[in-house]
Amino acid sequence: MPAPQHSTIQLSPSSQIFVDNRATTLGAWVIAGFFDAILLGVVLCQTSSFFKSYRNQSGIGRHYRWLVLVVVFLCVLKTSQAIGIVWVQNVHDFANPDVAQTLVAKAWYQVSAPTMTGIIAVIVQSFFTMRFYMLLRNLWACIPIVISMMLSFAGVCLSLNSIVIGDAKAKVMWLLVHLVCTFCTDFMITVGTCLALRNRNSGGLASTASLINRLLRLVFESAIPPTIAAGIDLIMTQTLGQKHLLWHLVFNFALSKLYAISLLYTLNCINEYRKTQAMSGGLSSSGSRGVSHGRSVKRGDVELGNLRKTEQVFVQTQIVTHISPSQGSIEVITFF
Template identity: 30%
Template sequence: MASPATITYGPIFIGVVFNILLYGIMITQTFLYFTVYKRDKMWMKLFVSVLFLCDTLNCAFDIAFVYIPLVNNFDNVMALQNASWVFATDPAMTAIIALMVQLFFTWRVKVLTGSIPAVIFIAFCSICQWCGGMGTAIAVGMIPEFTHFQKFKVIVIIWLAFSAVADTAITVALVWHLRKHRTGFSATDDVVNKIIRMTVQTGLVTALCAVIDLIAFLSSPSGLHLIFNLPLSKLYTNSLMSSLNSRAGWKYGSIGRGLSGQTESSGEDINSTMPRNVHVIQTQPSNGVRVSQQVYIDVESHQMADIEKESPVPVDGDSETRSVRIYAAHQGKPIVTPSTTEHTMS
């Protein structure tokens, strides 16, 4: 006979293991960020610090709600059937982390595209998913039995569905803008393609995980969906940090700002990747909000020139006259006609 903990705490245990593994990756990414991007603005560093703190608290809470029923209440079947108050913190923390990450990407969409309707739509979906996550946490406190979680499935649908829609909208907006603004030069298009791939990978991973979590929750009353739900917060933070840390590979280090609008410190110049006659120049408007890039192409024009030279002819046997006439053909008209005479006394 299977243990009573198998149905519920089996998926919870697997989900917590994935959560901790992703937390280790988050530690590495945070360390790399503060090591490499020391010139980022203070608000950005504070934002990353708050995200890391939230991730740490979420990881501690997840370990606690596994430890309490399996260790403190060992051999207590009732403790295995009901969720504790610590378990209710997981949907709340996940919703808060998702809100912070999605609003950051919403700001990025605003900076890049300037599309107010897209920004409003993404922000609306993000706030709705936050409300759904907080509502799920409250519902878990009111109905703690794991087998009765289906009773508040409406609020869970709002939480996960709007989260997936927000992530998908962010991905579509960024990819559409980047594809529209390709330059036609292989050097810059390679960079744009790398950014597009990174955007699709980070955006669709969280959206796909939320959709799978929702399908598993609606299709099975067991705790199977918790395998995908518990690591969801770490997927959001890691997607953001991977996007920030990958800026060094975009070769936008020393020209001002990357996609996040921050000053880079990699020391690489995008002009080093351009052809010799192509130069990228950035200008800073007076309001200091956005940096505009202008691409200048030096066009060289070469004209064929006809040169006429007269051979030396001796004059009076005492001197030698050399006359050189140079004509340059430009649109059929002579533009330079210098004449030089040299006399050599015998």
């Protein structure tokens, strides 16, 4: 068997650099697509769980099904994009590095990869911002979050435009704006929701305090993964240098799926809690805004049942609590 010999193909200097650094120029896209595909499996499993436990709801909840369908469709599209990028680079243009090296700056399906992540991020962040508003009922507290979210989306769109026109300096600047604002949006939603829940936990009711503590855990469980991924993505873009910059795509690709997982995890927790409360038979009547319309009846669209009254208290008191086990609204109304 003859000994292997080096290729005799003559490469241009830029193509030679591209081939010599293939662990970054090609490997980063492969690893990013690999993790993206794995996380898509998690998204699809959670989507299946959502539709199995979903029941018709009133108010804003009736739109959650369409929200999930849109996010899942975008996740599948993003994974298809990742597969297409890897296929073209490593199969279609395997023996043509002169073309493969230009795809990162010219191919529309490749330069738009961060934009797809930005679209999914802004949809999920809008959902959690809405839940934060329903909890706090303070429009002014939501304005900084909305501004940061819009700046993040504008940054990723302008970064895409900078790539198309070949302005590398502007691309780096707008990508930085996008990543900083994405992290700030996640941070403000998480911290704001936790503080709002803590402020609500001041009535001294054991049942309410227990449920609020449960919600705080849910907030951290759903918000921490995308927030950490966004932070690492930001750090990598500023510390890796031009030679290894593409490795930030591993976290950027994963970030889109982590947002979807965060959304689906929250909605599945809501559905599971409603199912548990419906089976226990201790639900209270409530309107779409959490206001009681009468005596307690069994309904499956309310997340918290009646609190039991102590037999030794001779003042007749009815407490109706409406709570959404996400970053949702909590309203406690007491009748004497």
